[in-house]
Amino acid sequence: xxxxxxxxxxxxxxxxxxxxxxxxxxxxxxxxxxxxxxxxxxxxxxxxxxxxxxxxxxxxxxxxxxxxxxxxxxxxxxxxxxxxxxxxxxxxxxxxxxxxxxxxxxxxxxxxxxxxxxxxxxxxxxxxxxxxxxxxxxxxxxxxxxxxxxxxxxxxxxxxxxxxxxxxxxxxxxxxxxxxxxxxxxxxxxxxxxxxxxxxxxxxxxxxxxxxxxxxxxxxxxxxxxxxxxxxxxxxxxxxxxxxxxxxxxxxxxxxxxxxxxxxxxxxxxxxxxxxxxxxxxxxxxxxxxxxxxxxxxxxxxxxxxxxxxxxxxxxxxxxxxxxxxxxxxxxxxxxxxxxxxx
Amino acid sequence: xxxxxxxxxxxxxxxxxxxxxxxxxxxxxxxxxxxxxxxxxxxxxxxxxxxxxxxxxxxxxxxxxxxxxxxxxxxxxxxxxxxxxxxxxxxxxxxxxxxxxxxxxxxxxxxxxxxxxxxxxxxxxxxxxxxxxxxxxxxxxxxxxxxxxxxxxxxxxxxxxxxxxxxxxxxxxxxxxxxxxxxxxxxxxxxxxxxxxxxxxxxxxxxxxxxxxxxxxxxxxxxxxxxxxxxxxxxxxxxxxxxxxxxxxxxxxxxxxxxxxxxxxxxxxxxxxxxxxxxxxxxxxxxxxxxxxxxxxxxxxxxxxxxxxxxxxxxxxxxxxxxxxxxxxxxxxxxxxxxxxxx
DNA sequence: TTGTAAGCGTTATCAT
DNA sequence: ATGATAACGCTTACAA
Numbered sequence: 001x002x003x004x005x006x007x008x009x010x011x012x013x014x015x016x017x018x019x020x021x022x023x024x025x026x027x028x029x030x031x032x033x034x035x036x037x038x039x040x041x042x043x044x045x046x047x048x049x050x051x052x053x054x055x056x057x058x059x060x061x062x063x064x065x066x067x068x069x070x071x072x073x074x075x076x077x078x079x080x081x082x083x084x085x086x087x088x089x090x091x092x093x094x095x096x097x098x099x100x101x102x103x104x105x106x107x108x109x110x111x112x113x114x115x116x117x118x119x120x121x122x123x124x125x126x127x128x129x130x131x132x133x134x135x136x137x138x139x140x141x142x143x144x145x146x147x148x149x150x151x152x153x154x155x156x157x158x159x160x161x162x163x164x165x166x167x168x169x170x171x172x173x174x175x176x177x178x179x180x181x182x183x184x185x186x187x188x189x190x191x192x193x194x195x196x197x198x199x200x201x202x203x204x205x206x207x208x209x210x211x212x213x214x215x216x217x218x219x220x221x222x223x224x225x226x227x228x229x230x231x232x233x234x235x236x237x238x239x240x241x242x243x244x245x246x247x248x249x250x251x252x253x254x255x256x257x258x259x260x261x262x263x264x265x266x267x268x269x270x271x272x273x274x275x276x277x278x279x280x281x282x283x284x285x286x287x288x289x290x291x292x293x294x295x296x297x298x299x300x301x302x303x304x305x306x307x308x309x310x311x312x313x314x315x316x317x318x319x320x321x322x323x324x325x326x327x328x329x330x331x332x333x334x335x336x337x338x339x340x341x342x343x
Numbered sequence: 344x345x346x347x348x349x350x351x352x353x354x355x356x357x358x359x360x361x362x363x364x365x366x367x368x369x370x371x372x373x374x375x376x377x378x379x380x381x382x383x384x385x386x387x388x389x390x391x392x393x394x395x396x397x398x399x400x401x402x403x404x405x406x407x408x409x410x411x412x413x414x415x416x417x418x419x420x421x422x423x424x425x426x427x428x429x430x431x432x433x434x435x436x437x438x439x440x441x442x443x444x445x446x447x448x449x450x451x452x453x454x455x456x457x458x459x460x461x462x463x464x465x466x467x468x469x470x471x472x473x474x475x476x477x478x479x480x481x482x483x484x485x486x487x488x489x490x491x492x493x494x495x496x497x498x499x500x501x502x503x504x505x506x507x508x509x510x511x512x513x514x515x516x517x518x519x520x521x522x523x524x525x526x527x528x529x530x531x532x533x534x535x536x537x538x539x540x541x542x543x544x545x546x547x548x549x550x551x552x553x554x555x556x557x558x559x560x561x562x563x564x565x566x567x568x569x570x571x572x573x574x575x576x577x578x579x580x581x582x583x584x585x586x587x588x589x590x591x592x593x594x595x596x597x598x599x600x601x602x603x604x605x606x607x608x609x610x611x612x613x614x615x616x617x618x619x620x621x622x623x624x625x626x627x628x629x630x631x632x633x634x635x636x637x638x639x640x641x642x643x644x645x646x647x648x649x650x651x652x653x654x655x656x657x658x659x660x661x662x663x664x665x666x667x668x669x670x671x672x673x674x675x676x677x678x679x680x681x682x683x684x685x686x
Numbered sequence: 687t688t689g690t691a692a693g694c695g696t697t698a699t700c701a702t
Numbered sequence: 703a704t705g706a707t708a709a710c711g712c713t714t715a716c717a718a
Contacts, residue, residue, distance in 0.1 A: 006711055017689045022713060029714090032687060049459040053399045054711035057694050062396065072440075073421035081415055085442065094460065097415075097440050099428065116392045117437065262631045285628040288605045349695055360705045365697060372698095375703060397695035400710050 005048050014042060025050070056118065064094035065311060066114035068124045070102050070151075070225065075282040076254055076300045077125070080149065083304025084123060091312050093120070100127035102225055108135045121145035121311045123304075126153060128190035128225045145314035149307040150298075152194045152326075159310040160326040163298040165195050165280075168331030169202030172278040172296050173250055175335060177210045181248035181276050185218040185239050187232075187260055188252035189225045196221075199252045199280070218246055222256060232259035233266075240267055251279030258286055261293070280331075287334075297332045348391050357385060368393070399461065407437035408654060409457035411467045413445050413494075413568065418625035419597055419643045420468070423492065426647025427466060434655050436463070443470035445568055451478045464488035464654045466647075469496060471533035471568045488657035492650040493641075495537045495669075502653040503669040506641040508538050508623075511674030512545030515621040515639050516593055518678060520553045524591035524619050528561040528582050530575075530603055531595035532568045539564075542595045542623070561589055569598030572605070579606035594622030601629055604636070623674075630677075640675045 007025070011018045016035070023029040024039035042048075056062045065088060069077040081097060088095045096119060098110040107127045112135065114122065124136065124146055133153050140146060140156055149161045176184050186203050189196050200219075207214050220235040222228075239246055251257045257279035264271060271277050271292045278294040281287070287295065306327055314321055350368070354361045359378070366372040367382035385391075399405045408431060412420040424440060431438045439462060441453040450470045455478065457465065467479065467489055476496050483489060483499055492504045519527050529546050532539050543562075550557050563578040565571075582589055594600045600622035607614060614620050614635045621637040624630070630638065649670055657664055 007713095008711075018712080019690080019714075020688055022711095023688085026713080030687060035687080051400075051461070051711050052459060053396060053405065053461050054694090055713080056396045057394075057400050057696095057710090058712050058714090060694075071421075072415050072424055073418060075416060078414075078416035078421065082442070094439065094456075095441075096437065098438075099425070113437075116395060118394070118396050258628050258631055283628055285601050285626055288601055351695075361695085362697080362699095362706075363704055365695095366704085369697075373703060378703080394695050397710090398697080400694090400712095401696050401698090403710075 005046055006051065007048075010039060010043055010046070010048060013046075014038060061120050061315075062094075062118040063092055064096055064119050065308070065315075066111075066117075066119035066122045067095060067097045068100060068107060068110055068114075068122065068126075069097070070100050070125065070127055071227075072097065072099055074254055075284070076150070076298060079282055079300035080125075080304035080307075083301035083306075084308045085304075086301075087305050087308040087312070091308075093312065102128045102227060104129040104132070111135055111139065115139050115144060121147070121315045123307050123311055124148050124153075126151040126193065128193055128223065131192055143320075145311060147307045147311040147314065149303055150195060154194065157324055159307075159314065159324050161303050161307040161310065162194070162198075162326065162328055163303060163331045164328050165198035165331065166202040166205070168280065168296040168298070168333065169199040169250065169252075170206045171202075171331075171333045172294060173203050173206035174210070175294055175333065176248045176250065176276055176278055177206065177212060179248075179276060182212050183215070183218070183244060183246045184212070184248040184250060185220070185246035186250045186252070187220050187222065187235055187239075187256055189221065189256065190223045191221055193225075196252065199250075203250055215244070217242055217244075225253060225255060227255060229259050229262070232256060233263050236260055236263035236267065240269070246275065248276040248278070251277065251281075253279075254281045254283055254286075257281040257293070257295075258283065261286075292336065294336065295334045297334055299329045299331070302329055348389055349394065350391075353382060353386055353389070353391060356389075357381060404463050404658075405437075405461040406435055407439055407462050408651070408658075409454075409460075409462035409465045410438060410440045411443060411450060411453055411457075411465065411469075412440070413443050413468065413470055414570075415440065415442055417597055418627070419493070419641060422625055422643035423468075423647035423650075426644035426649075427651045428647075429644075430648050430651035430655070434651075436655065445471045445570060447472040447475070454478055454482065458482050458487060464490070464658045466650050466654055467491050467496075469494040469536065471536055471566065474535050486663075488654060490650045490654040490657065492646055493538060497537060500667055502650075502657065502667050504646050504650040504653065505537070505541075505669065505671055506646060506674045507671050508541035508674065509545040509548070511623065511639040511641070511676065512542040512593065512595075513549045514545075514674075514676045515637060516546050516549035517553070518637055518676065519591045519593065519619055519621055520549065520555060522591075522619060525555050526558070526561070526587060526589045527555070527591040527593060528563065528589035529593045529595070530563050530565065530578055530582075530599055532564065532599065533566045534564055536568075539595065542593075546593055558587070560585060560587075565599055569596055569600075569602050572602050575599060575602035576606050576609075579603055579610065583610060583612070589618065591619040591621070594620065594624075596622075597624045597626055597629075600624045600636070600638075601626065604629075634679045637679065638677045640677055642672045642674070645672055 007018050007021050011021045021039050023031045024036040085095050100107040147159045152160045222231045251260050280296045282300055350361050350364050354364045364382050366374045367379045428438050443450040490502045495503045565574045594603050623639045
């Protein structure tokens with residue numbers, strides 16, 4: 001019923017064979033200029049559109065790449081997706097986005113679904129629940145090209161693109177210390193995630209460099225990546241109840257940042273007078289409304305772009321690739337000189 | 344190189360014909376229980392996955408639906424996408440998301456791309472630039488199932504799902520009036536969008552009902568839907584410069600709300616003491632940080648779900664559908680009893 | 687330069 | 703109940 005015009009129709013109408021028409025259309029073969037012109041003009045006239053499904057079946061590629069992220073409703077990821085799209089679009093690839101909602105099971109299903117659906121490659125940012133990687137390893141061993149970004153799997157050998165989380169956390173912690181804080185808590189995401197470890201290391205290194213002792217009671221994990229407000233609420237309450245109450249918090253993610261600020265407000269704690277805050281976030285809205293918070297901003301768009309370039313090069317490389325690269329981009333520390341009102 | 348196991352391999356290994364294997368797999372035909380068991384077990388063992396591309400070619404459908412939104416990095420849309428996904432996933436459909444970034448040209452390209460790529464149907468929310476609908480009309484006439492949501496095209500006859508924007512704007516305006524405002528400005532999006540008109544009508548109706556005269560100088564359009572901060576900045580400045588400066592603003596969108604609040608802050612205008620604010624927004628962050636603003640919240644998730652259900656029913660209906668429905672869902676007015684600090 | 691035909695992996699229509 | 707075969711729309715040896 002829909003899109004009935006095929007190469008056959010053109011061939012019949014023009015008294016040519018389907019192969020000649022195909023050649024005229026694909027341009028790669030010897031063909032007389034006039035036949036080509038004839039075909040192209042007629043195809044244009046009747047609005048011929050090649051059937052990409054048939055093409056895929058033949059070429060054994062779909063010209064689409066699959067993306068696995070936790071949540072589209074997350075500024076980091078939506079910016080990364082924009083970066084991914086900007087490259088994929090220009091290189092003639094479709095982008096299929098799936099969300100895990102931080103669930104391991106969803107991740108498994110999505111990855112398998114896309115693989116069976118014939119994506120040419122995968123851009124993956126792991127869910128916070130993921131510990132077992134066999135679903136991905138399997139596909140990797142089968143030769144499906146993949147690139148990890150942000151939340152990477154160290155045990156899988158392929159290209160990876162990340163922000164310099166270590167440096168970002170280091171800089172932010174250093175800033176807090178230099179601003180007078182010594183009792184710096186760290187509110188962070190699931191220990192499963194690579195970013196969690198990287199950020200923690202940066203935090204520890206900065207503490208060490210300035211001879212600030214690390215207090216294990218100051219380290220709190222929110223398994224759900226800040227999705228569940230109650231979890232953040234509990235963590236904040238716990239921090240505030242400590243005998244040696246922290247005078248600063250380094251927050252490891254976008255959603256955690258928002259949740260934490262909200263909790264503090266409910267507790268009547270003022271930022272930055274009562275407590276100083278530095279956090280990873282790509283939210284422009286948080287940025288807008290809370291100039292009292294120092295933020296570490298990741299180059300999400302750029303990360304998406306680079307990951308996509310890498311993936312396409314893997315897909316299109318003729319020979320099996322054996323050299324893999326981990327690309328690390330600087331995160332930007334945005335310090336606000338207490339210009340705005342306190343929260 | 345990837346996914347080499349086909350129905351043929353199974354047939355060869357088991358000494359059966361491909362058709363028998365296919366029948367065993369698809370279940371719809373007469374086949375002996377034992378052969379079926381044999382095939383299914385073997386298929387399971389060697390990890391057979393049907394090739395959906397071949398299936399699509401045969402069935403002439405792709406089991407995928409295309410989504411057109413302005414921006415994924417927008418709370419309304421990302422929530423709607425979650426709703427879309429939740430239904431599509433359960434019904435066995437893939438979701439392919441594309442963004443227009445409020446550009447007409449991108450909309451045309453995306454829609455055509457998805458159509459040629461063989462999506463079974465389209466979920467569309469128009470870009471703010473779109474005035475000409477021929478790219479969509481063409482596909483509609485060809486019989487491609489489509490459902491509009493949020494920003495709908497009135498001249499195309501198909502299912503539509505929207506929030507009750509009229510009522511939302513009415514309620515919010517009424518609230519502002521009852522809270523003591525009489526000079527209520529309306530900062531809104533592109534006049535091309537259906538939502539703009541609907542919200543404006545609600546605003547006007549509330550003014551009329553309470554005998555508040557409408558002042559054309561209070562009506563400001565931001566063509567880019569709040570994407571360009573400078574545009575909002577200009578609008579706010581213009582409002583504040585009026586001899587008869589407004590004492591309230593009804594803001595028509597998510598991004599506009601954030602932008603407007605930011606501008607007001609830069610101007611040193613306090614909310615809600617200097618000026619009262621009510622706005623359409625689905626942002627949880629804005630919600631978090633600005634309890635001084637009354638918000639109209641759209642049931643984005645539900646809208647996505649319903650639109651998807653409608654689309655799938657269109658796709659799967661055996662006979663051409665001639666009865667179309669416009670489903671309208673209530674928007675929720677969230678009034679905050681000035682519990683929090685002023686901005 | 688162009689036509690013929692095989693093939694991509696399925697499903698469906700025939701026979702058997 | 704099962705097997706042979708055509709068909710979906712396209713690309714591409716190979717033949718002419």
